[in-house]
Amino acid sequence: MKTQNKLKKVTLAVSLGLLSYTNTLHAQEQDTQAQQDGMEEVVVVASRLKGSAAAVIEERKNQAFVADILGADEMSRTGDSDAASALRRVTGLTLVDGKFIYVRGLGERYSSARLNGASIPSPDLTRNVVPLDIFPASIIESLSVQKVYSPSMPAAFGGGNVDIRTKTVPKDFTAGIELGAGYNSNSGSGNTYNRNDDGIPELLNNAIVQYKGDFSLRSIINNDHLVGDDKADQARVINSDLLKSLPRNMEMTEESLDPNYGIKAHIGNSFDENWFGGQIGFLLAGSYKNEWDSSNKFQAVLSENFSDDCSQQLLTTADIANSCFNTATESLVTTESERLSGVLSLGYEIDTHSVSLSEIYLADSDDTTEVGISQSPNGSTVNTIFGNGQADRVHEFSYEDRELRITQAIGQHTFLDYGGLGFDWQYTESTAKTEIPIDVTYKFDDSYIDGEYSKSEVSGDDNRAVYSFIDLEDNVKSYGGNLVLPVYVGNYQMEFKAGYDFTDKARLYNTSSFAVNNDSGVFIPVNNNEDRVLGITSYLTDELVDTHSFLVDFNEPTAPDADDYLAAQKIDAYYGEFDVFYDNKWRISGGIRYEEFKQVSVGTSSLIFSKAELDIFFSPEKIEDGTILSHDFFPALSMTYVADSHYQIRIGYGETVVRPDIREVVPVAYYDPLTDIRTIGRSGLESSPLKNYDARFEYYGDNGDNYSIAAFYKDIESPIENVLSVGDEDYTMTFVNGETAEVYGIEMEWLHSLTWLTSGLFTSGNITLSDSEVSIDPAYAGNLTNSTKRMTGHSKYVVNFQLGYDSDNGNHSGSLLYNVFGERILASGVGGREDAFEQPFNSLDVVYTYYPSFDSTIKLKVKNILGEGQDVTQSDITVRSKEVGTIMELSYKYEF
Numbered sequence: 068m069k070t071q072n073k074l075k076k077v078t079l080a081v082s083l084g085l086l087s088y089t090n091t092l093h094a095q096e097q098d099t100q101a102q103q104d105g106m107e108e109v110v111v112v113a114s115r116l117k118g119s120a121a122a123v124i125e126e127r128k129n130q131a132f133v134a135d136i137l138g139a140d141e142m143s144r145t146g147d148s149d150a151a152s153a154l155r156r157v158t159g160l161t162l163v164d165g166k167f168i169y170v171r172g173l174g175e176r177y178s179s180a181r182l183n184g185a186s187i188p189s190p191d192l193t194r195n196v197v198p199l200d201i202f203p204a205s206i207i208e209s210l211s212v213q214k215v216y217s218p219s220m221p222a223a224f225g226g227g228n229v230d231i232r233t234k235t236v237p238k239d240f241t242a243g244i245e246l247g248a249g250y251n252s253n254s255g256s257g258n259t260y261n262r263n264d265d266g267i268p269e270l271l272n273n274a275i276v277q278y279k280g281d282f283s284l285r286s287i288i289n290n291d292h293l294v295g296d297d298k299a300d301q302a303r304v305i306n307s308d309l310l311k312s313l314p315r316n317m318e319m320t321e322e323s324l325d326p327n328y329g330i331k332a333h334i335g336n337s338f339d340e341n342w343f344g345g346q347i348g349f350l351l352a353g354s355y356k357n358e359w360d361s362s363n364k365f366q367a368v369l370s371e372n373f374s375d376d377c378s379q380q381l382l383t384t385a386d387i388a389n390s391c392f393n394t395a396t397e398s399l400v401t402t403e404s405e406r407l408s409g410v411l412s413l414g415y416e417i418d419t420h421s422v423s424l425s426e427i428y429l430a431d432s433d434d435t436t437e438v439g440i441s442q443s444p445n446g447s448t449v450n451t452i453f454g455n456g457q458a459d460r461v462h463e464f465s466y467e468d469r470e471l472r473i474t475q476a477i478g479q480h481t482f483l484d485y486g487g488l489g490f491d492w493q494y495t496e497s498t499a500k501t502e503i504p505i506d507v508t509y510k511f512d513d514s515y516i517d518g519e520y521s522k523s524e525v526s527g528d529d530n531r532a533v534y535s536f537i538d539l540e541d542n543v544k545s546y547g548g549n550l551v552l553p554v555y556v557g558n559y560q561m562e563f564k565a566g567y568d569f570t571d572k573a574r575l576y577n578t579s580s581f582a583v584n585n586d587s588g589v590f591i592p593v594n595n596n597e598d599r600v601l602g603i604t605s606y607l608t609d610e611l612v613d614t615h616s617f618l619v620d621f622n623e624p625t626a627p628d629a630d631d632y633l634a635a636q637k638i639d640a641y642y643g644e645f646d647v648f649y650d651n652k653w654r655i656s657g658g659i660r661y662e663e664f665k666q667v668s669v670g671t672s673s674l675i676f677s678k679a680e681l682d683i684f685f686s687p688e689k690i691e692d693g694t695i696l697s698h699d700f701f702p703a704l705s706m707t708y709v710a711d712s713h714y715q716i717r718i719g720y721g722e723t724v725v726r727p728d729i730r731e732v733v734p735v736a737y738y739d740p741l742t743d744i745r746t747i748g749r750s751g752l753e754s755s756p757l758k759n760y761d762a763r764f765e766y767y768g769d770n771g772d773n774y775s776i777a778a779f780y781k782d783i784e785s786p787i788e789n790v791l792s793v794g795d796e797d798y799t800m801t802f803v804n805g806e807t808a809e810v811y812g813i814e815m816e817w818l819h820s821l822t823w824l825t826s827g828l829f830t831s832g833n834i835t836l837s838d839s840e841v842s843i844d845p846a847y848a849g850n851l852t853n854s855t856k857r858m859t860g861h862s863k864y865v866v867n868f869q870l871g872y873d874s875d876n877g878n879h880s881g882s883l884l885y886n887v888f889g890e891r892i893l894a895s896g897v898g899g900r901e902d903a904f905e906q907p908f909n910s911l912d913v914v915y916t917y918y919p920s921f922d923s924t925i926k927l928k929v930k931n932i933l934g935e936g937q938d939v940t941q942s943d944i945t946v947r948s949k950e951v952g953t954i955m956e957l958s959y960k961y962e963f
Contacts, residue, residue, distance in 0.1 A: 128767065132656065132705050132719060134213040139234075142204045144871070144882055146914040146928040146956075148356070150207060150231055151199035156867050157212050158816045158833035160227075161888040163860065166191075166198035169891075170214065170226025171779060171837060173810060174860035176787065177225025177725055182427075183232055183477060185495035186221070186570045188541035190469040192501055193739055193746075194728060199229070201429050201471060203408045205245075205331045205354050208234045214779070215705060215761045216721030218642040218660035219549070219566060222701040224723040225757055225781070236348035236414035236423060242334040245960035249327035249358070252934070253952030257324050257361030257401030258436045258601060263314035264466050264504040267536050267579060270312040275579075280621045280674040282306055307612050310583060310619040313534055315608070317464050317507055319436055319601040324401075327956070329356035337414075345417030356406045362950040364437075367395040369941050370445040371898045391444070391944065398439030398461075400949075406431040419481035427473040437463040438601065440513065452515045460511040460523060462604050466504060473497040492548035503537040509604045511593065522595040523603055525585055532583035532607065533622070537576075544571045560648040564658075565641075572636040574729055579673060580622035580630075583607065587616040629670030629684065630736065634693075634729040636666040657704035664726065668693040668733045668748075692750035693732050699724070713768065719761040727752040727787060731802050739800065744791070744894060746800045753804050758782040775816045779837075783808040786841050788859060790851055791897045800894065805843040808858055812837025826875055832868040837861070852896040862889040878918050886910040893939055903941040908951075909933055924960040929953065 135157045147153035155162040160170055167175040180197045181187065189197045211230040213220065220228050278286050287293070287302040295301070337348030373391050407430045414423040441459040442451045450457040475495040482488045509532045511523040525531050549566035585591065593606040607617070624630055644658030670693075671684045683689075703721035710716075730737070733748040763777035786808035791800045814835045821828040839858040848854045857863075868885040890904040911932045917925045931953050939947035 128715075128765070130213075132213060132215040132217040132703070134211055134215075137210040137212070139204070139208055142207065142210075144880065144914065144916070145869070145884055146882075146912065146926070146930070148204055149200045150202040150204070150210060150229075153204060153207075154199065154210060154212065154229065155886055156869075156884075157210075158814045158835060158865075158867070160212065161862055161865055161891075166200040167194070167196065168199060168229065169860050169862070170212070171781075171810060171812065171814075171835065173226035173781075173839075173858065176728060178227050178229065179221060179223060180229045180231060181221075182230075182473065182495070182497075183475060183493065184230060184547070185475060185493050185497075186543055186545040186572075187471070187473060187495070187497045188499035188543040188572065188574075190471055190499035190501045190539070190541065192503075192537065192539055192576075193730065193737055196728075198469075199231075201406075201431055201469065202231055203354050203356075203406065203429075205333075206233050206352060206408060206410050206427070208232045215719040216701075216703050216723050216759055217656075217705075218644050218658035218701065218703050219564065219568075221568070221638070222640070222660055222662045222699075222724050223726055224721075224759075225725045225755075225783075233410065233425065233427070234350060234352070234412075236337060236350050236412055237335040238337055238348075240336040242963040243332065243961060245331040245958055247329045247331075247956055247958030249329075249928075249954060249956035251327060251358070251360055251952040251954050253362050253950055254324045254327070254359040255361070256321060257359065258319045258321055258399065258438060259401065259403075260317055260319050260436055260464055262434060262464070262466055262505065263316070264468075265314075266502075266504040268312035271309055271581065274309055275621060275623075275673060280623050282309060282618070282620050284618075303616075303618070306618050310607075310612055310617060311609060313581065313583075313619070314505065314507075316605055317462075317509070318605040319438070319462065321601060324359040324361060325357070327356075327358045327954075329958075330354065331960075335412075343417055345415055348414045348416075350410065350412040350414075353409045354407070356404075358404045359402070360404070360952065361399065361401040362952070364398050364400050364947075364949045365396070365945070366398075366947045367392040369393070369900050369944060369946055371900065372445070373900075373942065373944065392946075393445050394441055394443045396439045396441040396461075398437050400435060400437045403434045404431065405434075419483060420479070422476070422478045425473070425475045425477075427471075427475070429471040429473075430469065432466065432468040435463070435465045435467075437461070437465075439463070453518055456515045456521075458513045458515065460513045462509040462511075462601075463507065464604075465506040468502045468504070470500045470502075471497065472499075487553045489551035489553075490548065491551070492546075494546040495544070497543050497545075499539075499541040499543075501537070501539040503535065506535040506537070507604075508533045508535075511603065512590070520597045520600065522592060523600065524590040524592050525606070526590055527585050527588040529584040529620075530582045531585050531617075534581045534583075535578065536580075537578045539574070539576050541574045542572065545569070558650045562646045564644045564646075566643075568638075568640040568642070570636070570638040572634075574632075574634045574636075576633070576730075576735075577631045577673070582620045582622050584618050584620060585616065586618050591615060623672060623674050629672050629734070631672055632668055632670045632730070632733045632735050634666070634668040634733070636664075636729065638665075639663045652709050654707040654709065655705070656707075657702070659703075660701045661698070662701060663698040664695065666695045666726070666729065666732075668729050670733045670735050695726065695732070695754065697724075697754060714764065714766040717761070717763045717765070719759075721759045723757045723759060725755040725757060725783075725787070727754065727802070731787070744800045746789075749801050749803070752787060752802055753785050755786050755804070756784045770820055772819050773817070774819075775814075777814040778812070779814070780811040781809065783810070783841075786858070788841055788843060789895060790843070790848060791895055803843060803847045805841045808839065808841035810837060810839040810858065810861070825872075827873040829871050829873075830869065831871065832866070834867075835865040836863065838863060850897045852899055852901060856895065856902060857892055859892045859895065862891045864889040879916070880918075881915045882913070884910075884912045884914070896941060901942040903939050903946060906938040906940060908937060909935050922962045924962075926956075926958045926960070928956040928958075930956075 137153060142153045145156055151162055151166050154160050154168050160168055163169055168178050170178045175196045191198045209232045212227050214227040216224045278290050284299055284302040287305050288298050293301050331354040333352035335350035337346050340347050370391055370393050409428040412425040439461040443449060444451050452458050477493045479491045512526050513523050514521040547568035549564055551564045554561040594600055594603040640660055640662040642660035646656040648654045675681050701722050705719040708716045731748050732750055732752050736745055736747045739746045760780040765775040767773045785804040787802055788805050789800050790803050816833040818831040821830055839861045841858045843854045845854050865888045870883040873880045887907050887909045890906055892902045893905045894903045896902040912930045915927045931951055934953050936951050937949045938945055
């Protein structure tokens with residue numbers, strides 16, 4: 068502790084003494100850009116990957132703080148279609164759920180993403196971090212992953228910060244179009260339905276206010292002042308009309324699925340203007356992609372009394388009737404995904420000044436059907452197909468639409484008459500919206516005879532069908548600026564930087580749920596024909612509703628419980644950085660950041676109809692429980708020794724913080740899509756201070772080969788971890804602050820020519836080996852099996868390997884790509900069960916590109932050649948699995 072305090076004082080002293088910042092001198096940046104532009108021309112006649120890699124190596128080499136850069140050409144070569152899939156190629160990064168990045172084994176809470184240096188909102192319903200799959204590769208110029216903290220970055224830094232740099236206005240005319248088609252081995256046939264995405268019916272919306280959320284017969288009678296002996300029947304008719312306003316023609320059909328397809332196009336140019344002698348330009352780009360997937364899925368809740376023989380069980384319907392599981396569900400999930408993007412950028416440049424204005428629109432949607440058969444061999448109610456001939460059937464329909472709109476203005480100015488003083492700024496307003504206008508779950512009881520399907524019935528109780536509607540809106544205003552002054556004194560090259568970074572954020576989350584209840588108390592047959600079992604969700608006809616006792620209810624909790632929330636966040640930051648280069652050998656960089664953080668999250672409800680109810684949700688105690696106020700200084704120091712043009716040695720230290728997510732401090736329940744576990748926020752969570760230590764050796768060969776090896780260590784106070792409790796049929800998760808945690812490891816990276824084997828052959832890749840440990844106070848660990856364990860989401864190893872080839876004539880290029888991560892904790896074990904581990908996924912892809920002419924490109928991609936699936940095990944027993952298909956894609960691109 069004394070050593071750390073001394074190091075902090077030294078860092079503060081150096082930072083305050085020198086006052087500011089540098090990454091590289093402006094002149095060096097211009098030279099580097101010129102080198103990159105020239106290198107891109109060389110790519111046409113030489114090795115494409117060697118050229119594109121060299122174009123970003125200089126930037127990485129000249130960074131004051133360690134960063135990995137991934138350029139557009141490299142993303143094109145690996146065939147990655149979005150930012151998330153591309154980033155898994157970066158050293159120490161793993162991809163979770165196809166959208167979230169884990170850096171150095173730390174969960175998504177320890178990483179952050181910015182767009183051209185600006186904070187942006189998240190359209191994800193359950194996380195504050197931005198899902199990176201929403202950014203298509205076609206709009207990205209490069210990705211910068213900074214793993215060592217610098218004061219110009221947000222202090223909320225754990226594993227790394229990703230800066231997504233979008234394409235800018237071109238210098239010359241450019242236009243192109245790309246058409247693509249693909250096939251997924253999992254998309255031969257699947258289940259579809261007639262979607263109704265109109266949202267909550269107006270009749271129901273009005274009824275929520277009219278009946279104060281209570282649709283019971285008594286409430287209807289009292290609020291409508293019904294009289295007479297038949298007032299109960301009158302109320303039942305009114306309730307039936309409310310039920311009938313819900314979409315009920317949700318009938319599934321099995322059909323052949325369309326192949327995947329997509330289109331991309333862009334056009335841009337710059338023109339000289341004669342009034343001031345500047346240049347004005349534009350870039351317009353868009354893309355659309357449609358994909359289908361139909362996969363088998365298995366998930367189960369492990370029994371507390373499972374036996375050692377369970378690990379030997381074949382997890383099929385016939386074999387689960389034992390004591391292994393409380394519940395086990397097999398299902399077929401069919402998903403249609405659509406992605407749409409549009410970018411318009413305008414730019415003006417004159418002398419050493421440039422400004423740009425960009426409008427970015429990103430949207431994607433998932434339309435999903437799921438048919439599941441669930442058995443409860445060891446639950447509170449024992450139902451098994453081969454036991455009592457009973458099982459639970461669930462049909463689900465869900466449509467989710469995500470949208471991100473960004474308006475961004477950026478300026479860069481260099482004042483040569485004032486010693487080369489530079490000023491750059493950005494102002495960004497963005498809005499993220501997520502809407503689920505329809506999410507319906509139907510529940511049935513199936514009967515089987517000798518394992519063969521016999522009939523389906525609707526049991527005589529509540530929640531036979533549940534309709535959910537969700538809306539999220541997240542607004543962010545981000546603006547900042549930097550003053551940069553280069554100074555040259557003798558053998559010293561220095562840059563000083565001072566800046567500000569402000570972020571204002573507001574989020575509103577609202578959900579409404581309606582339950583259809585069989586009030587008769589008796590079973591109602593809905594099907595006895597296996598051929599039409601997919602269509603049984605159309606049973607809620609007007610006739611059935613009128614002749615049976617089906618009622619609708621509004622599933623909104625009453626005060627003080629909440630299922631909605633609103634939140635606001637404000638971050639004001641000021642920082643200074645410096646970069647001193649002595650004799651072209653010694654470099655010291657660092658600085659300090661002051662950050663004031665304010666956040667409040669409050670749970671609320673649609674059932675607020677009086678001041679008394681309003682006071683319950685917005686009481687001073689509730690507001691205080693959901694409020695986080697903090698301000699602190701965050702220093703950083705980095706030193707580099709440059710021996711010659713071939714190698715350099717870096718060491719770095721920084722102090723940062725990781726704060727609770729907006730939703731984690733609100734006691735509102737939701738289902739986490741990563742774990743499919745019911746999750747509840749917890750008031751009073753504390754932030755987690757981090758101390759970060761890094762060291763790195765880099766070697767750069769004359770022929771473009773380069774190698775690096777790095778070591779890192781992170782000391783975390785009060786880490787935020789999840790804690791579970793378990794019932795017969797489901798888990799529930801919440802969050803606690805652990806006592807301490809640490810992460811440490813080494814990283815190795817290479818790009819090496821194999822021309823001694825054959826011309827144009829090379830290999831590149833990286834390996835990360837690491838470990839972690841977190842300790843949770845047993846008093847707060849619930850019934851956690853292991854209070855000391857690895858951190859959630861941490862993998863002990865990550866491997867990326869690429870074998871590439873570029874033909875001498877420049878007409879052919881190919882890459883064989885392999886990626887794998889070590890097993891990682893998806894959810895902590897409880898009640899004697901071990902932790903649940905997501906198993907390694909061995910991803911093997913191949914990409915071949917043919918250039919028939921200078922203007923055209925034909926590309927073939929094959930992903931997941933090994934046909935690997937996703938598996939989660941607990942105590943060596945598979946508790947979750949999902950098929951992942953092999954995908955083949957063929958595209959043609961023409962540049963005009």
